[in-house]
Amino acid sequence: MITTTALTKSYQDIPVVRDVSLRCEPGTITGFLGANGAGKSTTLKMTVGLVRPDRGTATVDGRPFVELPNPTRVVGLLLDASAMHPGRSGRSTLTIAAHMAGVHPSRVEHLLDLVGLTHAAEQRVGTYSLGMRQRLGIAQALIGDPAALILDEPANGLDPEGIAWMRTLLRHFADRGGTVLLSSHLLHEVQATADHLAVISGGEIVAAGRLEDLLVSSTIVVRSPDLVALAAALDAARIDYVAGSGDALTVDVAGGRVTTELLASVARDHQVLLTELRQSEANGLEQLFFSLTGVDVSSRQQAAA
Amino acid sequence: MSTSLAPQTFDLEAAHRGPSSIPFSRLVAVEWIKATDTRAARWLLALVALSTAAVTLVPVVSPTGFEQTHAGYLRVAAFGLTILLPVVTLLLFTGEWSQRSVMTTFTQEPRRIRVVNAKLAVSLLLGTGGAVFGGMLATAGLVVASASGRALEADLSVGVVVSYLVFVLLNVLAAVALGAVLQHSGAAIAASFALPASVALLGKASTLVSEWIDMSTPWNWVLENDWGGHLPQITVSVLFWVVAPLAAGIIRTTRRDVG
Numbered sequence: 001m002i003t004t005t006a007l008t009k010s011y012q013d014i015p016v017v018r019d020v021s022l023r024c025e026p027g028t029i030t031g032f033l034g035a036n037g038a039g040k041s042t043t044l045k046m047t048v049g050l051v052r053p054d055r056g057t058a059t060v061d062g063r064p065f066v067e068l069p070n071p072t073r074v075v076g077l078l079l080d081a082s083a084m085h086p087g088r089s090g091r092s093t094l095t096i097a098a099h100m101a102g103v104h105p106s107r108v109e110h111l112l113d114l115v116g117l118t119h120a121a122e123q124r125v126g127t128y129s130l131g132m133r134q135r136l137g138i139a140q141a142l143i144g145d146p147a148a149l150i151l152d153e154p155a156n157g158l159d160p161e162g163i164a165w166m167r168t169l170l171r172h173f174a175d176r177g178g179t180v181l182l183s184s185h186l187l188h189e190v191q192a193t194a195d196h197l198a199v200i201s202g203g204e205i206v207a208a209g210r211l212e213d214l215l216v217s218s219t220i221v222v223r224s225p226d227l228v229a230l231a232a233a234l235d236a237a238r239i240d241y242v243a244g245s246g247d248a249l250t251v252d253v254a255g256g257r258v259t260t261e262l263l264a265s266v267a268r269d270h271q272v273l274l275t276e277l278r279q280s281e282a283n284g285l286e287q288l289f290f291s292l293t294g295v296d297v298s299s300r301q302q303a304a305a
Numbered sequence: 306m307s308t309s310l311a312p313q314t315f316d317l318e319a320a321h322r323g324p325s326s327i328p329f330s331r332l333v334a335v336e337w338i339k340a341t342d343t344r345a346a347r348w349l350l351a352l353v354a355l356s357t358a359a360v361t362l363v364p365v366v367s368p369t370g371f372e373q374t375h376a377g378y379l380r381v382a383a384f385g386l387t388i389l390l391p392v393v394t395l396l397l398f399t400g401e402w403s404q405r406s407v408m409t410t411f412t413q414e415p416r417r418i419r420v421v422n423a424k425l426a427v428s429l430l431l432g433t434g435g436a437v438f439g440g441m442l443a444t445a446g447l448v449v450a451s452a453s454g455r456a457l458e459a460d461l462s463v464g465v466v467v468s469y470l471v472f473v474l475l476n477v478l479a480a481v482a483l484g485a486v487l488q489h490s491g492a493a494i495a496a497s498f499a500l501p502a503s504v505a506l507l508g509k510a511s512t513l514v515s516e517w518i519d520m521s522t523p524w525n526w527v528l529e530n531d532w533g534g535h536l537p538q539i540t541v542s543v544l545f546w547v548v549a550p551l552a553a554g555i556i557r558t559t560r561r562d563v564g
Binding site for chain 1: 325326327331332334335338339342343344345346400404405406408409411412413414415416560562563564
């Protein structure tokens, strides 16, 4: 279990993280999604005591990280795969971590095999590619057989095969009751890996919850040749809407209260002709994320098509 | 490559009871490994050995310029040691900031003061090891010198040997303190050479500086086992070069955000 409560940090009076509260339960993978510079890394570093928060607290396994007697036995960390001594071999790096954690040295060989680095174990880390360092970092995170993992952009530098491998690894880890918190700036990466999500923008959490809830379309498109009559009908029924493209309105589902069925009956009651009535294709999460990161959804969809 | 971890589920109860704190001896062992296991570290240690050996040779080949006494040879070895050995120990305190591996170290043991203490212990071990090595070189030099038929005054005492060790360790600690404060290898190495030199220059203008602060006077009293009447000056210079910067370094290390 990993929690943060109202973590807040400013650098030179510029707020970097504001009131970030997260809750990661055992058996789940929480994706921490945000653009570069949104405050993800600072939040994770505050969680593990590398950066002091101005306000707020964080706990791992019920205790502040800095009070864990031997943290690598409780939570495995991969914060920056390039922050390793380049002059040490992969095996030496893991051996030191195993020694520090107080686990049997045989775990080093097991983990080298697990992350596919046995052939490169004697090479110096300075000669590793970013993907290899990322694998070594994951092995280092797992060395103390922890029940939780905190990973900052673990997919960086991994090839598609490596990303698929990591997803399976994390899924198995969570399925055994482990807690995973991982950050990413890529929506599709988080969608494919996580089951819970927290979206951060400008240092603040703007959306959080179960992935499937967040992925549910949050708007309905209603089209009519007589927009004025449609708007009047919606006003009368106290349904919020905004102008959509062309002669359409976009209606908020208001947490499920407003459905296509309700809208159809409102139109019938007010004798408004509808030419289109459907759930918006772009899901709410995508709209939210791309509006935050400045990428236009429709242009992306065109590019994808 | 596989994705299977261990088959069992987590024993959360056991995780709660938790393994106990990391024993200090283990922290020291890990810091010792980190100080000595890389190619760069071994080259540096070889250079320390080489430069000390070269300096210790000087009184052997130049009998007229140097005191031909046992203590004199030991003092020359001490000067040889203090050229590079302090740099090796200084790097223990700066290297991890430069490599950014502090991120790993301070999450393995978040009580940073314990890591600092372990690094101090390793520095003192390296300093003591260096002093023993220097003593062996001085002895070898004495053997060669006496084999060449020179008369050497045997003036060694426990006091001389202890003073020699204290001198070497003080030099190590002064460098370590700079490393702990500056947390940057290049800046700390430059400062460890430039600061004593500048203070020595100031000492030429003021006897207050030369007798109370400048390393070359009070610390020479230490090396020469000449403590009598000099304890206040020695204490002040140790406060200036070791205690104050080390305290500042510990405070900065324990508080600094790791970016």
